[in-house]
Structures are given as structure tokens and as C-alpha cells.
Amino acid sequence: MMNSTSQPLLGRTINLLRDFAVIRSSALAWCILAISLTVTAIAWFLSSQYIRDRASDRFLFRVSEMEVSIEQRMLEYEQVLRGGVGLMEASNNVSRAEWRTYFENSRFQEYYPGIQGVGFSQVVDAEAKDAFVQSVRAEGFPDFDIRPAGERDRYTAIVYLEPFDWRNQRAFGFDMYSEETRRAAMDAAIASGDPTISGVVTLVQETEDDVQRGFLLYLPVFERGQPVETSEQRMAAVTGFVYAPFRSRDLMIGIRKSNLPDIEFKVYDSVDLTEDALLYDSSQPFLAEPKTGDADFVLTKRLHLRGRDWTIHFESQPDFISGGESAISLAVAFVGLLVDVLLFLIIGSIGRQQRHAETLAEQMTSEFRKAQKQFQAVCDTAHDPIVLLDQSKKVVYGNPATMDAFGFTGSELIGTSANRLFERSLLEMEPLSSTTHDELLCVRKDGATFPARISTSYWHDGEQQIAAIIIRDVTEQKRADTL
Structure with a gap:
């Protein structure tokens, strides 16, 4: 026989529900529905929070990944420039062809995508300007000149820039030192001797189409043999x-x-997030309308890169939490609500069945009591004694005729053993069917006896066997038979 711990969960649940159904289940059903709805709401909240926490971790990881990628890429570009400086310092005069060979063999654009080119801008003193311009023109560029025009104490001129395509040729001869933002970065690079990033500029390579904001990375070249400690x-x-x-x-x-990942970000060349400092916006030019700023995840990071402080503002896109992830919490809520409703209906059904059973039992009890009263009324008016014995052969009922015939009062008769009423014990009778016994002597309270013929019937009242005995006094009949 299985104990309670080995019963199936469903069986234990049904048994528990049946026990609960003993109570008026209407209020119970509503109470359980309220509790189960609360549990469902908590489960939905926890599942939603779990999905959001996972998405937040993924967002932070991708932000960190992007941050590291920018730092790593700028370090790689720095190595590119250091290679160019090494080339300049290893030779007394690096020719244009040598610079091109260095660029092509290094395959910068293949291994370092995103770089516009690698160039060399030469410092030219005012008194050496004309000679410098003529030397470059002699290389096959008759229209070369330092731009913009004007008298300055010191010039810088872009003389090498690879790849020397149509876009980069627009920068050929440009004096970057003449522009304030570029000059500040060049002076900072000279002062530190380290690579330095400029502020936001518009490159001279830009045309009227697809104009992008830009910046430059500088590494100074010093004359060999000269002190550079200060x-x-x-x-x-x-x-x-x-x-x-x-x-x-x-x-x-x-x-x-x-071009379209699930995180948008803006790069500012400043600690202030202003439009003038905006270096890059990943949503442009792809989005026709500005975003509403209701991203699920937002984070701002600061990067110190080669003398500049960049601020990167990250925002997740609306589909960062995928439909599949969102469906998990919705599924939890849907299944929970379905279970809640089914549980409510089951408990309500059990309650209705219980109430129906109680009503039926009350009706049966009422009918039984009515039949019992009718039976008692018949027995009470009968002329012959009628006795009911329980399974232990004790009197549980005797009609008035019984009390008159045996001389017992009602209280004395109830509980009396059948051995006191009959000379031969009824225990010897087989309670298999209704029987009729002749010449059975009955014993009165005073010990006197009288002959009687009895009829016995048996039935079960649900708990035990009951014997109904009808006693007919045959004293007068026997006396008549003897005359």
C-alpha cells in the first residue's frame, strides 16, 4: 500500500482539493484565485526581470567590447604612425616612391579599415618656403603650392599621403598648422612627443557629398641628433x-x-554632450527621424585617447530585447493565468458537487426520518410485540405491545439482551434469511413464560445487521387446541 510520500503529485493535489471542498468552496475558490493570480503576477515580474537582467548584462558586455575595440584600434593606428616615423628617422631623405612602397607593403587599409590614409606633413620655415615649393613642383606637380596662401612664420605642408587617390589629392600641400584645431593638436604632440588626436574638424578631403566629421592623429618627427628633452x-x-x-x-x-547593430552610440570630442562636439552618430544618416530617447538601456563612458577626452553615449535599440525573450515572460503570464482559471473552475466544480451531495444527503436524511417515523407509527399501533435487535442481539427498539407482553418499561427494555426475552437464544439462529419459528417460549420480566410464534427479518442499516422480530402470543390458540 503506497504511503503519502509516494503518491503521485496529481493524486495528492486532488485529495487536498477534496479536503478543501468540505468547506463552502465558493469563497475558497475566489480566495485561491486571488492567491494564484498574485503568484502568477510575481512569476511574470520575476521572469521579466530575469530577461531584463540578461539583456542588461549583454548590453554592458557589448558596450565594453566597443570601448575596448576603439582603444585597440587607435593603438594599432599609433603603431602605423610609429612605423612611418621609423622610416623617416632611418633615412636622410625618404622619397615619395619609398613612402608609397612602405604604405603598399604594410597594407594598412586591409588590416586597419577605417583609416583615410597615412601621410607626412613637413615643417617649412618662412625663408625656406619658396625653395620647398619649387622642389615639390620639380617632382612633377607644377601646380603645387602651400595652402592656404598667406604670410606666416612657419608652415607645414602635406607632401606625402597614401593612398594618393583623388580624395587625398585634395589635401596635397595643405598647411594644417594654419588651422586652429589642427595646430593645437600638433603643438600638443610636439610638447609631449607622443601621438596626439585633434579635435573635431572637417577634412580637406571632404566634398559636397557624404560629408563626415573627422579628426587627425599626429606623431612628430624630430631632427636626428638634436636634443628633445624639453x-x-x-x-x-x-x-x-x-x-x-x-x-x-x-x-x-x-x-x-x-552599420545597423542593436546598439546606437554617439561619440563626442568632449566631456560635454553638445552638437558642436559630436564626432560620430551611429544612427546617421540611416534614421530619417531622431529617436525619442526611450531606450531600455543607456550608458555613458569616458575614454582618454592620445591627449583627448572622448565621451561615448550608448543607447539600446527597441529590438535589443528580442521578441523571443519578451515572449518568455508573456508565456509565463499566459500559462499562469490559464492554470489559475482552470484551478478556479475545478474548485468551483468540486464545491458545486459538494453542495449538491449535501443537498441530496439532506433530502435522503429527511426522507429516511419520515420513513422512520412512519415505521414507528405502524409499530407503535401494532397489537403484536415487535422488537429490533442489533448485531450483538440487544434490543434497540420495542413497541408498546412488547412492553405490555413482557412487563418491561421502555428504559428497561432498550439494551436488554435477547436471552432475557426468549428461552432459547437467538444466537443459535442463522441470520441468512427471514425465518418463522414455532413454539418459542418468551420470558417475561417476572420470569413467567408464554408460547409465541415469531417471524424474523434481517437487513443492514449501513453499519451493522439489524434483526426485526414480530412476536405473536399463541397461548389462547394452544388452549383452544387442547379443548
């Missing part, structure tokens, strides 16, 4: 800059590997 010494010894121009969108797409 910033003043470095300013006097600088001969030029190996530099790289960057178009911000081309750069970030090269780092990002995709």
Missing part, C-alpha cells in the same frame, strides 16, 4: 609630422563591423 627643444627640433586623417563614420564602421 618642449622648447622639441619645438626647435621638429621637422614634420607623420599623421593619419580619419573620417569618423568610415572609422567607426570599420571598428563596428556593421
Whole structure:
């Protein structure tokens, strides 16, 4: 026989529900429905929070991944520039062809996508300007000149820039030192001797189409043999800059590997998130309308890169939490509600069945009591004694004729053993069927006896066997038979 711990869960649940059904189940059903709805709401909230926490972790990981990618890519570009500086310092005069060979063999655009080119800008003193211009024109560029025109104490001129395509040719001869933002970065690079990023600029390579904001990365080249311990010494010894121009969108797409990921971000060349400081916006030019700013996840990071402080503002896109992830919490809520409703209906049904059973039992009890009263009324008016015996052969009922015939009062008769009423014990009778016994002597309370013929019937009242005995006094009949 299985114990309660080994019963199936469903069986134990049904048994529990049946026990609950003993109570008026209407209020119970509503109470359980309220509790189960609360549990469902909590389960939905916890599942939603779990999905959101997972998405938040994924968002933070991708933000960190992007941050590391930017830092790593700028470090790689720095190595590109250091290679160019090494080339300049290893030779007394690096020719244009040698610079091109260095660029082509390094395959920068293949291994470092996003870089616009690698160039060299030469520092030219005012008194040497004309001679410098003539030397470049002699290389086959008769229209070469330092731009913009004007008298300045010191010039810088872009003389090498690879790949030397149509876009980069627009920068050929440009004096970057003449523009305030570029000059500030070049002076900072000279002062530190380290690679330095400029502020936001519009590259001279830009045309009227697909205009992008840009910046430049500078690394100064110093004259060999000159002291460079102090910033003043470095300013006097600088001969030029190996530099790289960057178009911000081309750069970030090269780092990002995709134009439309599930995270949008903006890069600001400042700690202030202003439009003037905006270097890159991943949503442009792809989105025709600005975003509403209701992203699920938002994070702002600060990067210190080669002398500049960049601020990157990340926002998740609406589909960052996928439909499949959102469906999990909805499924929890739907299944929970379905179970709640079914549980409510089951308990309500059990309650209705219980109430029906109680009503039926009350009706049966009422009918039984009515039949009992009718039976008692018949027995009470009968002329012959009628006795009911229980399974232990004790009197549980005797009609008035019985009390008159045996001389017992009602209280004396109830509980009396059949042995006191009959000379031969009824225990000897087989209670298999109704029987009629002749010449059975009955014993009165005073010990006197009288002959009687009895009829016995048996039935079960649900708990035990009951014997009904009808006693007919045959004293007068026997006396008549003897005459």
C-alpha cells in the first residue's frame, strides 16, 4: 500500500482539493484565485526581470567590447604612425616612391579599415618656403603650392599621403598648422612627443557629398641628433609630422563591423554632450527621424585617447530585447493565468458537487426520518410485540405491545439482551434469511413464560445487521387446541 510520500503529485493535489471542498468552496475558490493570480503576477515580474537582467548584462558586455575595440584600434593606428616615423628617422631623405612602397607593403587599409590614409606633413620655415615649393613642383606637380596662401612664420605642408587617390589629392600641400584645431593638436604632440588626436574638424578631403566629421592623429618627427628633452627643444627640433586623417563614420564602421547593430552610440570630442562636439552618430544618416530617447538601456563612458577626452553615449535599440525573450515572460503570464482559471473552475466544480451531495444527503436524511417515523407509527399501533435487535442481539427498539407482553418499561427494555426475552437464544439462529419459528417460549420480566410464534427479518442499516422480530402470543390458540 503506497504511503503519502509516494503518491503521485496529481493524486495528492486532488485529495487536498477534496479536503478543501468540505468547506463552502465558493469563497475558497475566489480566495485561491486571488492567491494564484498574485503568484502568477510575481512569476511574470520575476521572469521579466530575469530577461531584463540578461539583456542588461549583454548590453554592458557589448558596450565594453566597443570601448575596448576603439582603444585597440587607435593603438594599432599609433603603431602605423610609429612605423612611418621609423622610416623617416632611418633615412636622410625618404622619397615619395619609398613612402608609397612602405604604405603598399604594410597594407594598412586591409588590416586597419577605417583609416583615410597615412601621410607626412613637413615643417617649412618662412625663408625656406619658396625653395620647398619649387622642389615639390620639380617632382612633377607644377601646380603645387602651400595652402592656404598667406604670410606666416612657419608652415607645414602635406607632401606625402597614401593612398594618393583623388580624395587625398585634395589635401596635397595643405598647411594644417594654419588651422586652429589642427595646430593645437600638433603643438600638443610636439610638447609631449607622443601621438596626439585633434579635435573635431572637417577634412580637406571632404566634398559636397557624404560629408563626415573627422579628426587627425599626429606623431612628430624630430631632427636626428638634436636634443628633445624639453618642449622648447622639441619645438626647435621638429621637422614634420607623420599623421593619419580619419573620417569618423568610415572609422567607426570599420571598428563596428556593421552599420545597423542593436546598439546606437554617439561619440563626442568632449566631456560635454553638445552638437558642436559630436564626432560620430551611429544612427546617421540611416534614421530619417531622431529617436525619442526611450531606450531600455543607456550608458555613458569616458575614454582618454592620445591627449583627448572622448565621451561615448550608448543607447539600446527597441529590438535589443528580442521578441523571443519578451515572449518568455508573456508565456509565463499566459500559462499562469490559464492554470489559475482552470484551478478556479475545478474548485468551483468540486464545491458545486459538494453542495449538491449535501443537498441530496439532506433530502435522503429527511426522507429516511419520515420513513422512520412512519415505521414507528405502524409499530407503535401494532397489537403484536415487535422488537429490533442489533448485531450483538440487544434490543434497540420495542413497541408498546412488547412492553405490555413482557412487563418491561421502555428504559428497561432498550439494551436488554435477547436471552432475557426468549428461552432459547437467538444466537443459535442463522441470520441468512427471514425465518418463522414455532413454539418459542418468551420470558417475561417476572420470569413467567408464554408460547409465541415469531417471524424474523434481517437487513443492514449501513453499519451493522439489524434483526426485526414480530412476536405473536399463541397461548389462547394452544388452549383452544387442547379443548
